Amino acid sequence: MFAYIVRRLFAVIVMLLVVILVTFGIFFAIPKFTGSDPALMYVGKQADPAAIEGIRQKLGLGEPILEQFWNFVRGIFAGRDYASANDSVHCPAPCFGYSFRHESPIWPELTSRLPVTLSLAGGACVLWVTGGVLTGVVSALKRGTVWDRTAMTVALSGVSLPIYFTALLSLAVFKYKLGWVGGEYTSFGDDPGSWFGGLILPWVTLAFLYAAMYARLTRATMLEVLGEDYIRTARAKGLAEPVVIGKHAMRSTMTPILTVLGMDLGALVGGAILTETAFSLPGLGQAAVAAINERDLPMILGVTLITASAVVFANLVVDLLYAVIDPRVRLS
């Protein structure tokens, strides 16, 4: 088990380095080869030549690409100074970049938005896992019945309806027509009640989309597991059916659900762009959209790094949970 954890952690470090390398490559190295000027992209269109030259110096774009990369990585751990002939800005560690457009480091902006996205993803995740798995299990056990067909039809609609449709629909009905929910996003620390009130609609909307997928996945997996020999053995031992399902079948059904959950959660932490935009939640997704609109490249880079890291970490958690669930992973 210990060796397994060490191996996984090592893999995570390598993955993160690859993530940084690829991200850096996309934002700095490729423009160099295609002949476009990163400095131009970093300041926006209306900048005067002097400002562009200043940024070019600050980013060290004239230096060899490897040195640029080294400065970039070192900045993450030690912070860095962006200096030109005229002025200098300091970006404290962890420095994921500096937005010349907003004249501020990226990291504080990212960390202020992260709780919003985590609240949204976490709450929705609890909802969709509970709802999806329960629906899937009941559907599997009642295969072919009216319940099964209804649940799977609803699930199909959940999978196929785009979030910007369900989000606007639920906003129109529950917020503007009925007035049941409302309010802006409030942080949990300020007021848990209005934190909950502001997020319940996004949670349900987002969870509906994912719960539908999880219900279908759970149903299919459960039906497969129920056909396994060891389920027959469990029954032959004289175990009651709730134990056979709840313990023996459920344990095996969790594995694929966990796999998908790791990827979904990781991707969501990078920002549920559509959901955050539709519900005006000041999360990472919204920051990404704003940054793209403003051509604020450092911000886009920052969000990309956070998203990729979130996926890597979520998968680490999944791998460790695998080991807890499946002894073959832990002991091999």
Place this chain on the structure above:
Amino acid sequence: MTTAAAPSPASGPASGPGEPPTAFLDVRDLRIHFPTDDGLVKSVDGLSFQLEKGRTLGIVGESGSGKSVTSLGIMGLHTVGQYGRGKARISGEIWLDGKELMSADPDEVRRLRGREMAMIFQDPLSAMHPYFTIGHQIVEAYRVHHSDAGKKTARKRAVELLDRVGIPQPDRRVDDYPHQFSGGMRQRAMIAMALVNNPELLIADEPTTALDVTVQAQILDLIRDLQKEFGSAVIVITHDLGVVAELADDILVMYGGRCVERGPAEQLFSAPRHPYTWGLLGSMPRIDREQTERLIPVKGSPPSLINIPSGCAFNPRCPYADVPAGGITRTERPELRLVTGAAGGPGGGQHWSACHMAEEERTRIWTEEIAPKL
């Protein structure tokens, strides 16, 4: 030995419905049918047999002959957990130790499962849950029927049984997972799990099929020893005549969901009276036979259990289908008839077979045509 009632021409050797059982396990006219989109699959269609404690019955047949379905039927496993699948249609009577199981409350049958009747499955790797330790699975089997037993008692019992079935260092291996055991060890653990509650009926469904040949012999020895020790009734289900030759006191040959021949083991090996049994014997490889001599396979494939031919189910594959039927017409289904010419085995076991041909004709074919080639 089977203490069959007087032969009744309609249902073969069986007691009438509702009458008290004549043996420890008394299966009467068991029918297990599965409705499918293609039609009704008659997996078991009128099977009757008896089994006493301390005896071993070997049920032999090809894949799809209904032998595994029969064993699951006795365990009552066709009626639980059939979520949304077509419900199996089961009729007949199963008397176990004086109780009729088919009409019993399902929860009562569940409490008998694992305690009075237990089962060993074919593939011990897939038959054990990969995520739980061997010990956990045995303890679970024990505690479900001994709710007052503490975890320590149950664990001691698990270690004791693992030791009994020949697992080295059982107090350490009890915490291993199934994948850490070899195939033979897993089957031993499976046997330990089945025996943890001292069941009076043990059903072994192809217990050696998934194992190496050397391990097969060990497992067969183990089953035989344990039966002597526990004195339980054992049903061994197999397609391998070698296995039944090792273990069985009586043999029941199934074909197309029905019994085509049954009797004491030595009788079935020395004087079988059904062409299908001849075919099984002829297709068994033997070391003492010249390699130039070819095996005699049973030609064709097992019958569809949806459209079982009227008359004899074996007829399309029977090499003697053109021999004139003795006494009954070819379109009629042959019922089990007592083989009169055969001497009763030890314990007075009777020999039955279901064939159109007259007995003298079959005796002649066996002694003149089949036996010399084996």
